[in-house]
Amino acid sequence: MAGPCCDDVVAGFIKLHDLEGLQQFTPSNYDWTRDVGEFDLPPLVLLICEDVSKPTTFLKCAEWMIQSGADPQQKAKPRICYSWWKNDNKDATKVSIELAGRSAISLAFERIRVFKEGKGGANWSVDIKRMQDFVAMAARRAAWKDQKMAVHHRVIDRWESFRNMTSTHNVIFETADGEVSAHEQMLAVASPVLKAMLESCMKEGSSKHIQIKDSSGSGISLFLDALYTGSTCVEPHYKSMLVALDLAHRWQVGDIVDMFSGFLPNMITVDSSVEIAEAAALKGLEQLQRSCVSFGSTNEHIQSQLLDHLWILR
Template sequence: MAEDPHFDILKRFVKLADLAGLQKFAPPCFAWSRSADGELPLLFEAFRIGFINAEKPDAKKRCLQIVEWMIKSGADPLLRLPQILRDPCRLAWDEKVRIPVEAKGQCLLSLALALLEALDESEKGRYVGTADFVQEVVSIISRMQGQRPKIEVDQTVIERWEAIRNMTATHNVTFATADGPVTAHDIALIAASPVLSAMLQSCMTEGSRKHIQVKDSSAAGVSLFLDLVYASSTCSEVQYKTALEALDLAHRWQVEGVVRVLEEILQGMITDSSFIDIASAATLKSLFGLEKACATFAQNSKAVRRMSQNGELPPALKKLLGHAATASDTSAAKKKRRTF
């Protein structure tokens, strides 16, 4: 296989743990599974660099960011290495300690799991940072499995759809929100949502007047929903409560692509203060990826563990976190039920 001319440049950025350089110089649709003959693919190289520098917090953090970005960009953590490689295949802790795990024939996930098993049988306490790094890589792979596929598009495509979105003079559908009207094109809504399509093409009020009541949502929530319908992006600053409103609309109207976008956005918005609202939405709507992100956050949050111990979590979240919710538990407020 001919060597990719970009491979050596990108490998140098990986060795420097320079994510900005990678993002700037990686070509669109770069073949992340390719490598120079006998060398590790770049995803494995990023793991290797992070592994040997994991006791340095800054380097460890940057390598984790690179691993996550590469997977988002198309690098496959389940792609197995060939059996013929040079010998960066044994990963050394230091000159005296070696972990008896071969990289040959492994995918990144199986390699990381094998290393964790080996660490359990070795002097794990001496290398807490390294063990944490490997566990974080496993968590990243687990969290990103099943996420929506992404492709590169020219920036002008996004700008064009944003311009169409902003052509309010041509809008012919009005959403009556809790704090004012928001408008859109019926054709965009019909293409995006089977529920809105049925409403707008019916002889009912929504179809005849193209007027849709959403008094339980703010204008900001509806606007975010529409931004994502048109261009899968937004120029607005997004707060988690606005994202939850948009998620509720996308779920209600069966706009699956927007649900998945918002699910990913909300995974990055989980904090001690937003946990209950986001985890409740994830559980109510059976959003597995968001549920898993909430459960992972809870395991590492002292505040959430304290709320759980004090009986301050709704029963559904106790189940999410592995706690049995009893019928007699009245410490949490009941969730408002809405039917559609």
């Protein structure tokens, strides 16, 4: 689970504008809404505060962070000032900007404004260009995010038909309540873990049988539905979705993890909240955890249970 130690690592690579380090050491389920660094700043605000003299690494880091979930409009909370100056004349060229209430985009615009004033005769043209490039990139990414490509229903129908061609399946999952089958090629393309298992000299590779006796058939079927089509024709129970989420997490299929963790908040009830919260905590799914906490904090039944539990502990 991502925590303060991970935040410090992420902040360190951000300050270095080290894209390769960020990609290697940031967990796939990292919550980019977390504040990071010494002053607890939004990740992109921290990036904007640092030296931007290396245009390629700065912009690539910014774009990758936005693509990964960092919000260029997330505002900083700490009431601190960040300063910039020219090393050959610090006192005359030093400029400061208060960060509280500023997002990465608004901070970029403010840096452009104060740098254009050229205090002390400083030439900030390179930094101004970097800030302009960042704002343009962030606007472009926002436009792409808002545009959703419609998938024709016949495309999904084709993949669903392929999924149902059981006579061509060559991998068998042995679940707690029966067998479920799939295509080896689909599994290998989607999951590096399953690919390694099916190509190994172990039993799974030679027999094409994978035992998951701790998982229900409905759970693996839901996982496969999502894998093939990104949807399902059945109305899933939350327990089946938790099994499917566990399998996607275990087999490192990140997009399916995102899909199920994004849908599970709609399935939080008094009966399901504990199991969903436990799964979210074990897998480090912080946004799902927050949904569970939010539900529990406003549900009278759960609040009553907590009070009863505290009374028993006394």
